[in-house]
Amino acid sequence: MTYASDIAFTPAVKAIQERNGSRRAYAKLERSGGWHTDVTPDLKTFIEAQTSVFLATANAEKQPYIQHRGGPAGFLKVIDVQTLGFVDYAGNRQFISSGNLADNPKAYLFLIDYAHRRRIKIWGTARVVEGDEELVADLMPPDYKARAEQVILFTVSAWDANCPQHIPQRFEASSVAATLAARDARIAALEAELARLKAVG
Known part of the structure; x- marks a missing residue:
């Protein structure tokens, strides 16, 4: 990738932007530095305030899937400037996200703060970690009544913040x-x- 935003702005996307008149503005954004590729202090604060996030994965057939994950504020933790992690609690035991990540490590996190009408999109890769009790202990929210099943570690490739337009305030x-x-x-x-x-x- 030439620019971090190329993870989303594929040639097909850029062609549509060109056709609809927005390519020039995004090209200017790219040249000025564009999207971040690591976790800034502001993003860390935002991430660790969330109680609800969405994890998107896709299987080997490129079929997408979105899974909700939630917990007390701080359940999604910033491990370092490139890595996020959370404990995957026992649920309906379908293991769709786990299976998708076994086939295809590319993943995406969508975080939305309805109260402040702000959303963050994070592209990267993810992997499932099983049987690491020390890691579970480090990432498990204290006193949270859930059964840990495994850990998901997410490596950040790029992220962007969207405008508040059309976000309902809740x-x-x-x-x-x-x-x-x-x-x-x-x-x-x-x-x-x-x-x-x-x-x-």
């Missing part, structure tokens, strides 16, 4: 609950103060 239930609890506590405090002032008056 909030985590826990964040909403905390905000409502703070509001209710404030209302209770004000009502108590009002009752005190009335009693005095």
